[in-house]
Amino acid sequence: MASSVETAIRAFIVENFLFGDESYKLTGETSLIDNDLIDSTGILELVTFLEERFSIRIADADIVPANLDSIARIDAFVNAKLGESAAA
Amino acid sequence: MCGIAGYCGQGVDPEEAEALLHRMTGAIAHRGPDDAGIHVGKNAGLGHRRLSVVGIADGHQPMASVDGGLCISFNGEIFNHIELRKALAAKGHVFKTTSDTEVILHLYQEIGADCVTQLNGDFAFALWDAPRRRMMLARDRMGVRPLFHSWHQGTFYFASEVKALLTVPGITAEIDPIALDQIFTLWAPIAPRTMFKGIAELPPAHLMLVEGGQTTIRPYWKLEFPDRGDLGTTRPQEDIAAELRDLLEDATRIRLRADVPVGSYLSGELDSSLISALAAPLVPAGLRTFSVTFDGAEYDEGPFQRMMAEHLGTRHSAVACHADDIAESFPQVVRHMERPVLRTAPAPLYLLANLVREQGFKVVLTGEGADEIFAGYDLFREARLRRFCARQPTSSIRPTLFRKLYPYLPGLAQQTPAYLAAFFDVEPEALGDPLYSHHPRMRNTAAAKMFFSAELRETLGAYDAAEELAAGLPEAFSRWDPLHQAQYIETSFLLPGYILSSQGDRVAMASGVEGRFPFLDHRLVEFAARIPPNMKLNGLREKHILKKAAKDLVPASIIARDKQPYRAPESQSFLGSQAPSYVSECLSPAAIRQAGLFNAPLVEKLVQKGQRRPMAGFRDNAAFVGILSTQLWVDSFARKPASGHLKQTAA
Numbered sequence: 001m002a003s004s005v006e007t008a009i010r011a012f013i014v015e016n017f018l019f020g021d022e023s024y025k026l027t028g029e030t031s032l033i034d035n036d037l038i039d040s041t042g043i044l045e046l047v048t049f050l051e052e053r054f055s056i057r058i059a060d061a062d063i064v065p066a067n068l069d070s071i072a073r074i075d076a077f078v079n080a081k082l083g084e085s086a087a088a
Numbered sequence: 089m090c091g092i093a094g095y096c097g098q099g100v101d102p103e104e105a106e107a108l109l110h111r112m113t114g115a116i117a118h119r120g121p122d123d124a125g126i127h128v129g130k131n132a133g134l135g136h137r138r139l140s141v142v143g144i145a146d147g148h149q150p151m152a153s154v155d156g157g158l159c160i161s162f163n164g165e166i167f168n169h170i171e172l173r174k175a176l177a178a179k180g181h182v183f184k185t186t187s188d189t190e191v192i193l194h195l196y197q198e199i200g201a202d203c204v205t206q207l208n209g210d211f212a213f214a215l216w217d218a219p220r221r222r223m224m225l226a227r228d229r230m231g232v233r234p235l236f237h238s239w240h241q242g243t244f245y246f247a248s249e250v251k252a253l254l255t256v257p258g259i260t261a262e263i264d265p266i267a268l269d270q271i272f273t274l275w276a277p278i279a280p281r282t283m284f285k286g287i288a289e290l291p292p293a294h295l296m297l298v299e300g301g302q303t304t305i306r307p308y309w310k311l312e313f314p315d316r317g318d319l320g321t322t323r324p325q326e327d328i329a330a331e332l333r334d335l336l337e338d339a340t341r342i343r344l345r346a347d348v349p350v351g352s353y354l355s356g357e358l359d360s361s362l363i364s365a366l367a368a369p370l371v372p373a374g375l376r377t378f379s380v381t382f383d384g385a386e387y388d389e390g391p392f393q394r395m396m397a398e399h400l401g402t403r404h405s406a407v408a409c410h411a412d413d414i415a416e417s418f419p420q421v422v423r424h425m426e427r428p429v430l431r432t433a434p435a436p437l438y439l440l441a442n443l444v445r446e447q448g449f450k451v452v453l454t455g456e457g458a459d460e461i462f463a464g465y466d467l468f469r470e471a472r473l474r475r476f477c478a479r480q481p482t483s484s485i486r487p488t489l490f491r492k493l494y495p496y497l498p499g500l501a502q503q504t505p506a507y508l509a510a511f512f513d514v515e516p517e518a519l520g521d522p523l524y525s526h527h528p529r530m531r532n533t534a535a536a537k538m539f540f541s542a543e544l545r546e547t548l549g550a551y552d553a554a555e556e557l558a559a560g561l562p563e564a565f566s567r568w569d570p571l572h573q574a575q576y577i578e579t580s581f582l583l584p585g586y587i588l589s590s591q592g593d594r595v596a597m598a599s600g601v602e603g604r605f606p607f608l609d610h611r612l613v614e615f616a617a618r619i620p621p622n623m624k625l626n627g628l629r630e631k632h633i634l635k636k637a638a639k640d641l642v643p644a645s646i647i648a649r650d651k652q653p654y655r656a657p658e659s660q661s662f663l664g665s666q667a668p669s670y671v672s673e674c675l676s677p678a679a680i681r682q683a684g685l686f687n688a689p690l691v692e693k694l695v696q697k698g699q700r701r702p703m704a705g706f707r708d709n710a711a712f713v714g715i716l717s718t719q720l721w722v723d724s725f726a727r728k729p730a731s732g733h734l735k736q737t738a739a
Binding site: 015016018019020021033036039040041042043044045060061063064065066069 | 497499500502503504506507510511531532534535538539687689690691693694697704705706707708
């Protein structure tokens with residue numbers, strides 16, 4: 001069962017990088033870079049979306065493929081961030 | 089500079105021949121507003137529209153030899169016609185005109201089809217050899233002047249532009265889907281392929297003989313580089329820079345030969361500044377310069393243009409290009425280019441040529457070509473940097489240099505090394521790929537294919553444009569230095585396929601303006617190819633040797649400025665509240681479905697995304713401009729294709 005975070009991330013990617021193409025096989029592990037779904041401007045769009053949607057701050061050093069290159073990675077990253085702010 | 093058209097074969101009724109030739113040349117009247125002529129022979133015809141530049145009073149075309157055996161229709165200029173004429177006269181040839189056209193006739197009589205090897209110029213011509221019943225077509229080395237041809241029912245037709253061929257009964261505009269795929273990968277079709285199925289382009293530096301219903305096509309010149317490690321020369325840099333300057337000066341001098349005044353484009357960059365500086369002292373009446381300016385500092389180079397014009401004391405005129413000018417002119421621009429494009433950059437050049445014409449000029453020098461032959465493009469620096477990173481793929485420092493490479497791309501400034509390395513494909517495994525230098529560009533461009541319709545995808549199947557490009561590379565390519573490999577691809581492919589056509593001949597000739605390109609003088613091209621790679625791209629400093637050669641001619645502030653690639657506002661030109669109505673009509677789901685090339689719901693989302701906020705990314709902008717220009721192309725040339733047309737036309 002997808003979390004609400006994951007659902008929101010998926011919806012953003014489908015709308016902005018796939019232009020609503022629901023037929024695209026976008027799994028949690030699909031690499032956004034290797035499949036040319038995202039370019040350098042797209043990363044910034046993604047970061048802006050995550051900051052606004054989840055009220056988190058993403059440090060420059062966190063903008064790396066290890067955190068943001070698939071829905072699963074973004075989901076884990078955002079949840080960790082939300083956990084940090086809840087704990088703070 | 090002119091437009092040519094004609095045919096050979098038995099398919100044209102002699103009674104219809106004149107009307108056909110008038111129709112064909114009428115379609116390209118913009119190329120030659122000063123004069124028109126036709127010649128009808130037995131089973132062959134030539135037509136001509138003339139822009140009078142050399143031999144104004146006696147250069148009427150088509151032009152026949154004294155004995156009437158040869159007849160030529162010629163578009164272009166032979167810059168060394170004076171030297172050739174002298175040499176031919178010494179051999180006893182008697183000239184009846186002062187035009188460069190007649191020189192080709194005599195040279196052909198002297199040495200036959202190989203006469204093209206003697207020509208220094210920008211040309212496309214057709215020469216009918218009546219005694220041999222042979223039509224010869226030829227095109228200049230770099231691909232400045234266009235030439236298209238097609239067979240229809242056993243008869244061979246040719247013309248400067250496709251629109252002239254489309255006036256031939258039975259020749260119709262049908263899209264070649266492979267060409268569209270090539271444009272959406274490489275920015276241009278791979279010659280001889282064109283956007284029009286069944287209509288081919290004669291590749292640059294090739295000649296074609298049509299005889300007895302058979303054609304032979306062969307290259308008469310090739311761009312070649314020394315093997316990797318062969319420095320070619322041990323001469324000091326200063327010597328090479330001096331020779332470069334002498335050659336460029338001569339290339340500029342012979343390109344000022346004309347019976348009408350010659351002006352110069354001034355972009356504010358080193359290349360056109362240098363050409364203008366070399367030309368200025370050779371124009372006693374004072375050099376006229378022309379440029380285009382933009383509203384935003386992101387694109388505008390006006391201050392540098394004015395600085396250079398003041399430095400040289402030229403009388404300068406600029407046309408201001410606003411976003412709505414791009415949108416207003418774009419349908420006309422597509423009609424002239426006859427192919428879709430992924431950028432709007434041709435539109436401002438169309439407006440610039442219009443300004444030149446309004447100011448009473450029909451010939452201009454430009455700085456085009458320097459970035460290819462002296463390694464000025466960012467792509468060359470990017471490729472070198474990618475190789476540097478690939479040698480140490482775990483380095484987190486090396487990829488940060490990419491930010492320096494593209495200071496004008498805001499998206500890159502904030503990226504971490506890990507993302508930079510991913511975007512620029514620095515994987516060491518790819519180093520051996522012949523197209524390594526072009527990977528990021530091809531990849532970013534091809535991402536726009538996500539908007540292709542299911543029908544188009546099915547038609548294309550597993551076709552790979554990059555594979556076709558790689559398969560056509562010369563055998564020696566693998567032995568060249570990586571910089572030379574990248575230069576070869578740019579010079580022999582993108583230069584003729586996009587820069588000299590969509591941004592060059594087609595938009596200038598729309599206003600009857602002829603561009604002349606001193607950097608593309610083949611003597612200079614050959615000389616530059618032999619200059620060691622590090623003298624061209626010194627570390628990451630582009631055009632190093634050219635800057636040395638320019639140092640007493642161009643102000644230091646222009647030589648030292650960061651390179652600003654020529655760009656124009658892209659999708660935002662078409663998405664404001666003032667956008668012309670054709671934009672929404674062309675991109676409407678109904679129009680997209682009717683053309684059948686793109687996925688209508690996805691295109692709708694793309695348009696909405698651009699309406700919400702200006703598109704910043706390359707992929708989105710390239711897709712938008714590519715889709716719009718393709719729709720305009722369909723509208724102009726291939727209206728209302730039948731359902732399922734793609735399957736029928738699959739190559």
